[in-house]
Amino acid sequence: MLRPTIAQDALAWSNRGDRSALERLLLAYPAISSISATAAIALARATRSPLEEATGLPLSRDPREGDAFALWRSAAREARANREPRALELLFESVDRDAPPFSAPALREVVPPSTLPPDPPQPVPTPNRPFSASALNMFVDCRRRWFYRYVCDPIDEPNAPAASYGTAFHAALERFHSEFARPSAALRTEMQQRLDALVVDAFERARPTFDTVVEVELQKQRARRTALRYIDWLCERAEQLPFEVIGIERRVAPTIGDRQFVGFIDRIDRFERDGSLAVIDYKTGSIAESAKEYRERVRRFEDFQLPFYYWSQQLAGESVSRLALVPLKDHTVPVTPIELEVVSATAPSRDNGARGTISILDLERARDRMVELADEICSERIDAFRASTDPESCAYCIYTLACRARPQPEPERFSR
Ligand code: SF4
Incomplete structure (x- = not known):
């Protein structure tokens, strides 16, 4: 059998x-x-x-x-x-x-095993470099994967079409917003044409990172259609909440607790109404389907990206009122960001599909947990880097070949 x-x-x-x-x-x-x-x-x-x-x-x-x-x-x-x-x-x-x-x-x-005594346990030396939110996300998702990636660092990550798509699209948007810091509906056609040209140019530059000509053409067409929907969203947003883009691919390196963190914020907007900020992360892969789902991930300490961006700006003396994930994956549907408004610790949670709230208390807890995890990693108290028990964690892991402890997937159904 x-x-x-x-x-x-x-x-x-x-x-x-x-x-x-x-x-x-x-x-x-x-x-x-x-x-x-x-x-x-x-x-x-x-x-x-x-x-x-x-x-x-x-x-x-x-x-x-x-x-x-x-x-x-x-x-x-x-x-x-x-x-x-x-x-x-x-x-x-x-x-x-x-x-x-x-x-x-x-x-x-x-050679009898008795002649080879086990090595005395040694703490695993962990890299002495700033922490990023994505590294901590990986650590909580699968400690084994984090160990392979950040301690062993054994192999270069191969180019994947999805990663190349994301890199090219980010590059196009970076150039676009350096030219259009104050989007408005009056500039719609001009913005559409310019972003389209920048997307085409970015995918041409990224051509060597795709495996085949067909792949690059398919991904470019997907990005061009998504870019049109992105402009629609920009125009709508500029009408509702006028803003200025004040940061693009901004490097941030705050000290939180005693730990040094580092990251890049895709986009920072300042609202004309009250001068507060929105921190924005472009997402070219899958994301939470609702504001509530994302907030629950933050509460379960499974995602530190937007909380980290929030604190990087608060600690720089700014006031951040909104956190947003902008989906740029699917060209067949409108761009509808998952957006969380920051509210006081006592305010009840409000949700309306893609829009919702997150309390300052949730963000403080996320910040404290980030520091705890960084302390744990630096303490060299970790004697074993546990493998994930969730097969979904392994879906895009490049270490599956080396990882003997990976969970087995559920038997596929309806595959014949
Ligand atoms: S294969 Fe799965 S369990 Fe193993 S390191 Fe990768 S994500 Fe973790």
Whole structure:
């Protein structure tokens, strides 16, 4: 009987050509050691060649592994060609049924474990650099991932289309608002044309960060359509609450508690009505669907981004009255920011879909929790960086290959 995760990965590979599933299938194949499998995967990724076409195992000198890899490749190709996982299932079942043709070198038989006493526990040295809200978000989401990213720092993050889209769109908006600091409905056509030109230019510059020509064209068209909707929102907002853009990609580095933090605020607006500020974060990925949902994430200490921006400006002597996440992902719907008005500690929460309130008390608690987490990381009291228990945390994690403790996803439903 196959393990459900293997059957699920075989299905994902044969039906959809899911390369992550194929990599997991190689790592799970007992006839090949995890070292050889990991090396083969790393080589295939580095050379951008299909794993199922690889000619051999880079680190293996054992001919049995070479034979096993040839069988595995053949089954992988057959399963994909037929859109049918049976060849892979049979391969895994045969290894489960018979003695595996390869087993890892039996080091324990040569060197008894007792001759290798465990190293004495050592505190993990943590990087001595300012903290960012995104690093703390990662720390609370998955401490293991934070450890890989900020302590081991083992690999460059590969370019992903979503990240390239976000970087290019941010660059276009940065240039746009340096030219249009006071948006208004009277400038609508001029703003539309200028932002469109800047988006096209930004995606042309970002062309090398996309894998294919088709990808860059698709993402550029998505951004151009979204930019039109962004202008609609700017005009509407300027009519309701006239403002001036006073900061774009502003670097902030406040000391909170005894800790140094650092970050970049996408946009800062000053309202003409009372001189207060709105801090704005552009979001090109998924975000909370309502103001209430975002506020609850802040209350559960799962998201520090906007609270951090808030405090960076308050500590600089400003008065921040609004926090906003501006969605720039979906060109098919109007740009409707998730916006929280800052209210007193005693004011009851008010919510109306994308708009709501957040109390100063919630923001103070978030600030104190940021400092607590920074203290914990700096104290070197952490003896183990726990892996997340939520499979969703792993969806975009680039360390899945190295992370043996990652939670297994729920079996996919309706996948056939
Ligand atoms: S694979 Fe999952 S559990 Fe492992 S580090 Fe990444 S997010 Fe954390």
